[in-house]
Amino acid sequence: ARPRVGYFYSGKKPGHDVTDTMNNMKVKDFQSIPVVVRENVSVYDAxxxxxxxxxxxxxxxxxxxxxxxxxxxxxxxxxxxxSQDLTAIPVHIIMTRMPNITYCSKADSLIQVANRLINQQIDALPVVEELANGLKVVGRITKTNITRAFLSLSESHEL
Amino acid sequence: ARPRVGYFYSGKKPGHDVTDTMNNMKVKDFQSIPVVVRENVSVYDAxxxxxxxxxxxxxxxxxxxxxxxxxxxxxxxxxxxxSQDLTAIPVHIIMTRMPNITYCSKADSLIQVANRLINQQIDALPVVEELANGLKVVGRITKTNITRAFLSLSESHEL
Structure with missing residues (x-):
């Protein structure tokens, strides 16, 4: 039987659209490995x-x-x-420090993170686990990861 | 009449899915304003x-x-x-130059551009018009623009 006008077979469950797919994209599925330095390394070494x-x-x-x-x-x-000597300045002098750091967790949705990257005009968010003694860095999420996610939504992507 | 099992009313034309939407996203709809400098400005000024x-x-x-x-x-x-003096080095010494520059045009799809940004590991592409005497720079497209496009695909985006 042919579907009647206005109805057609989509092969998908009702409601399973791109917004659902995007809401199910989590940080943990797209994050990269974090690169860390200690507070006393020089700007040059960083x-x-x-x-x-x-x-x-x-x-x-x-x-x-x-x-x-x-x-x-x-x-x-x-x-x-x-005109300073970059080998003489430790990174803790110039870094953005807590509590002014925007971070996220593995379970956050990629949409939330993408919104934060755009609205706060930042390049990368640390992915952290909140422990008793602080925030443990477990990942990194950037606009590169969001760009990969964008491509993964397209059936014709060539990654 | 209720739709029969396996069919449902989507409110969209058949085939109008996320891939179609993405294929219709063009550079011209998401590009930013380019910022240009002349070849003889110093690295410091750049x-x-x-x-x-x-x-x-x-x-x-x-x-x-x-x-x-x-x-x-x-x-x-x-x-x-x-350890050079940044005010003494003109940018043409250090820039990536033609023909090693990846560029795109206003009519290119955002998927093509996103693929180039990822595969060639670059941050931004110039959007150009090909004229008789060279490539005129008319725009700039970056992973920030792709991140905005990603958000625009989601109904729940808050931009």
Whole structure:
């Protein structure tokens, strides 16, 4: 029997549309490995680390590996404009520090995270686990991960 | 009449699914304004320009405003690691130059562009018009634009 006008067979359960698919995309399915540095490394060494691991954002941790700061390419570039010796400035001087850091957890939806990246104009969020003694950094989520998620929504993607 | 089992009213034309929606997303609908510098400006001034306009990538143009190079935060940060005087190095020394620049046009699909950003590991593509005397820069497309497109696919987005 042919479907009547206005109805057609979609092969999907009712309500299973792109919004549902997107709501089911979680940080843990798209996150990358975090790259961390300690608070006392120099700006010079942090920039070197950024190139070594080819990332745009470094997370700064204390001696217990808990999150204390975030360093973006922009932060490091701003510092390099000054005439200071980059080997003499520790990153804790220039980093964005808690509580001004936006972070997320593995269970958050990618839509929430994408909204935070856009609205707060940031490049990367640390993915953390909240422990008694602080925030343990377990991942990194960036606009690159969101771009991969965008492509995964398309049947014609070529990744 | 209630739809029979296996059929339901979707409110959409047959075949109008997320892949169609994504294929119809064009660069011109999501692009940003390009920020350009001339080939002889110093690396120092280029970094300053990047902060002034709050962009992560600058496009370099010749005296006819045709594209000759691209400068990323990464390129500028690498140069700042050297002990050179940033005010004494013109950007044409360090820029990525034609024909090694990946670009796109207004009519390209966002999926194509997203694939290029991921596969070639780049932050931004210049949007160009191909003229007789070169490539005129008319826009900029980045992972931020793709992230906005991702959010626009979700009914629950809060942009």
């Amino acid at each position: 920039i070197s680390q950024m190139f070594l691991d080819d990332v745009g954002t470094l997370f700064v941790v204390d001696k217990n590996s808990m999150l204390t700061g975030v360093l973006s390419r922009k932060d490091l570039l701003r510092t390099s404009l000054g | 970094i300053s320009q990047m902060f002034l306009d709050d962009v992560g990538t600058l496009f370099v143009v010749d005296k006819n405003s045709m594209l000759t190079g691209v400068l990323s935060r990464k390129d500028l940060l690498r140069t700042s690691l050297g």
